[in-house]
Amino acid sequence: MTTFHDPAPHDGRPAHDGPTADPVSADPVEVTVTACPDGPLLVRGPAAILGPDGEPVPRRRATVALCRCGGTAVAPWCDGTHKVNGYRSGG
Ligand code: FES
DSSP, rough: OOOEEEEOOOSSOOOEEEEEEEETOOOOOOEEEETTTTTTEEEEESSOOOOOOOOOOOSSSSSEOOOOOOOOTTTTTOGGGTTTOOOOOOO
């Protein structure tokens, strides 16, 4: 499982409060992206999901699943197709 952290505070403040600020620990809002084995990327937190046109894709949940198998019928979201198309994330 791989987890990434978005250091941006998402409240209009700069990502860094000063020259010694730790951008991850200074962030009161955490966003994580978790790569599910043989499945989607789970995005937890208030990250903006942008479409190919750069416009935000509306989301209704605090946690969303992004397809990475390419088989979904409801892109960019996972619809469970990875379970039947044999997708393997490898490594
Ligand atoms: S990862 Fe679930 S449908 Fe593609």
